Amino acid sequence: MDGFEVRTSNSKKGKGLFATKKFDQGDIILEEDPLISCQFAWNAAYRYLACDHCMKPLETPEQNVRRLSCKPDIVLPHSNCVESNLECITSCDQCAVLYCSEACKQKAFATYHQTICYDTSNAQHPITILLEAWKQMHYPPETTSIMLLVRILAFIQQSPDPVDAASRIKQFCHRTVNEDAELVHKLLGEQFASQIGTLRDLTANVVSGEHAQEFLTPEGFCSLMALIGTNGQGIGTSPLAMWVNAVLELTMSDDERQQLDLFIDKLYQYVEEESGTFLNTEGSGLYQVQSASNHSCAPNAESLFPYGNHRIQLKATKPIMPGDEICISYLDECSLQRSRHSRQKELAQNYLFVCWCEKCSAQATEPDCTSEEDMSDDDDVDADD
Known part of the structure; x- marks a missing residue:
C-alpha cells in the first residue's frame, strides 16, 4: 500500500489507518472499490434507478431532476457536461436486474449474484419475503440494508476460497456479544429489535450453504447485523449533483454565472417541494481499507464518491505527516x-x-451542555424515559 498502512492504534480504538508519507491538504490518500455494496431497499422501491452492482444512476441529470420535481418540461443548460453512457445499460439474463455496463454485470455474477439471482416478480420467493419483512422493520431514512448482509453471505459462498472470504469479513467483527446485541437493538429500533430471530430465519431461507452457517447462528447473525450497521459506509450518488458540480466548473461571464446560480437554486426548490431531502440513490458498502479509518471530531480526511458510483476516495482535508493516524x-x-x-x-x-x-480531549473540562440545542435534546430524552 502506497502512503498508508493498517495497524493497531495506540488508543483503545483497535486498528487504525496511518500515513507512511506526507499528504498535503487536497491530496488523494486512496481509492477503493467495496468488497460488497448494495442500494437501500426503500430507495430502490421509490424508483431510484441504479446499477445493481456499482450504484451508478441509470438516468441522465435531466431525467433525474424531472422525476424528482415532477416537472417533465425542465431543460438543463450544458446538459452534455456530464457523460451518462446510458447506451451501455444491460440486464441479467435470468432476473433482468439492471447494470450500467457489461463489466458490472459480469463482476456481480462472478462475485455474488449467481447465488442470489431470482425472479423479482415472484412474491413468494425467499428474497422477496425477506425484503418486505426488512422494509417493515426499517423505514426511511435508511442506514443499511438486509441485502448487504445477504450479498456478504453470497460473496463467501461463491468465493474460490470461502474460508479466506469469511476471514476477510470477520476482520470487521471485533465486539462482544452484548455490544453486538445492543447495536442491533439500536439499528432496528425499539419496536422491532425482538424480531431479529425472524430476520435470521428468513435470511437462512435465502443463503444456507456450508460456509454461511457460522453467520446464521443467533450469535453469528447478530454479529453480522452489527457489522453492517457500524462498518457499512454510506454511499450516495446523484446525476443532478454531478451536473451541478460539472456546470459550476465551466467558464462563463459573471452575468451567466448569476443566472445559472438562480436556476440551480430554483431547481433544488422544485425538488425539495416534491421529494423533500431524498435526492440521491443511496446505499451502503463494506470497504476493506477505508473502513480502518477511525473517527475524530477534528478529522484530517474525508470520504468522497467522485465517480458517481460506489468507488470511494479518501482525501486529506489538512496536512498529514508520516506516522499520523x-x-x-x-x-x-x-x-x-x-x-x-x-x-x-x-x-x-x-x-x-x-x-x-x-x-x-481539549474540551473535556467544558460543561456537559453548551447550547440550547443540546439541552433541548436532553429534555427530549428525559421526556421519553
Whole structure:
C-alpha cells in the first residue's frame, strides 16, 4: 500500500489507518472499490434507478431532476457536461436486474449474484419475503440494508476460497456479544429489535450453504447485523449533483454565472417541494481499507464518491505527516459543530465508544451542555424515559 498502512492504534480504538508519507491538504490518500455494496431497499422501491452492482444512476441529470420535481418540461443548460453512457445499460439474463455496463454485470455474477439471482416478480420467493419483512422493520431514512448482509453471505459462498472470504469479513467483527446485541437493538429500533430471530430465519431461507452457517447462528447473525450497521459506509450518488458540480466548473461571464446560480437554486426548490431531502440513490458498502479509518471530531480526511458510483476516495482535508493516524468523521458537519457532550452522546448511542480525539480531549473540562440545542435534546430524552 502506497502512503498508508493498517495497524493497531495506540488508543483503545483497535486498528487504525496511518500515513507512511506526507499528504498535503487536497491530496488523494486512496481509492477503493467495496468488497460488497448494495442500494437501500426503500430507495430502490421509490424508483431510484441504479446499477445493481456499482450504484451508478441509470438516468441522465435531466431525467433525474424531472422525476424528482415532477416537472417533465425542465431543460438543463450544458446538459452534455456530464457523460451518462446510458447506451451501455444491460440486464441479467435470468432476473433482468439492471447494470450500467457489461463489466458490472459480469463482476456481480462472478462475485455474488449467481447465488442470489431470482425472479423479482415472484412474491413468494425467499428474497422477496425477506425484503418486505426488512422494509417493515426499517423505514426511511435508511442506514443499511438486509441485502448487504445477504450479498456478504453470497460473496463467501461463491468465493474460490470461502474460508479466506469469511476471514476477510470477520476482520470487521471485533465486539462482544452484548455490544453486538445492543447495536442491533439500536439499528432496528425499539419496536422491532425482538424480531431479529425472524430476520435470521428468513435470511437462512435465502443463503444456507456450508460456509454461511457460522453467520446464521443467533450469535453469528447478530454479529453480522452489527457489522453492517457500524462498518457499512454510506454511499450516495446523484446525476443532478454531478451536473451541478460539472456546470459550476465551466467558464462563463459573471452575468451567466448569476443566472445559472438562480436556476440551480430554483431547481433544488422544485425538488425539495416534491421529494423533500431524498435526492440521491443511496446505499451502503463494506470497504476493506477505508473502513480502518477511525473517527475524530477534528478529522484530517474525508470520504468522497467522485465517480458517481460506489468507488470511494479518501482525501486529506489538512496536512498529514508520516506516522499520523488518518481519521474521518462518523458525524455530519452539523453534529461536529455541536458541544462535546452532544457529540459524545451521539457516538455512544450509534457506535458504542467514547471519543478521546484531540478535540474532545481539549474540551473535556467544558460543561456537559453548551447550547440550547443540546439541552433541548436532553429534555427530549428525559421526556421519553
